[in-house]
Amino acid sequence: MxxxxxxxxxxxxxxxxxxxxxxxxxxxxxxxxxxxxxxxxxxxxxxxDGRAGIIELLRERVTAAIDPATLDLHPWDTALAAWARSYRAAFAAHPRTIPLLATSPVRAPDVLTQYERAVALLLGAGFPLDSVMAVLTALEDLILGSALDLAAPEAMWHPATDGPTPLLAQALAAIGPRRADAAFDLALTGFLAHCRGLLTGYTA
Missing domain, CATH: 1.10.10 (Arc Repressor Mutant, subunit A)
Incomplete structure (x- = not known):
């Protein structure tokens, strides 16, 4: 043959x-x-290189869907918000990779390059060097938690209609569809507002 x-x-x-x-x-x-x-x-x-090498292949495949051009937008908070939304969408498509990737060191060159751009964005905005990784890590925590939430059932709580939690039942009925999206929007808006406040303090 x-x-x-x-x-x-x-x-x-x-x-x-x-x-x-x-x-x-x-x-x-x-x-x-x-x-x-x-x-x-x-x-x-x-x-x-064994299991660790395969995890990095997974990381490369999932993060390839993140649009790095979002980090070129202006101002910095617009760029960070757009990157966060693209990042969330990439991981929401493969939520079961999150426990593997979030607990393994990042070594993939293309992924590290994207972090390099995010660091440059924050430094250019005026964040001090010793605050940059805290900002990025907090943003990742928000993104990955929300990506998992997107994979969860729309109705995560099931109170009995005549049970002891009538206020919870009313709140659930009031939120309507896109619960996970609404929660992400709220968290991202609050996060960016806090970061703007920090930046004001740094540059004052």
């Missing part, structure tokens, strides 16, 4: 397969990936 015209294994296929597994089951293993791709487990290790 001739050699296959296309390699059986590369990082693109490994990352895509890992993402399919995580989207379906919430996790992956190297043997599972190998089985799906029809190769030996050892062959996967020839292309990636």
């Amino acid at each position: 001739g050699r296959p015209s296309k390699a059986l294994l590369d990082t693109e296929r490994i990352g895509a397969t890992a993402l399919e597994l995580v989207d379906t089951h919430g996790d992956f293993s190297v043997p599972q990936i190998a089985k799906r791709l029809g190769v030996q487990t050892g062959s996967v290790y020839h292309h990636v």
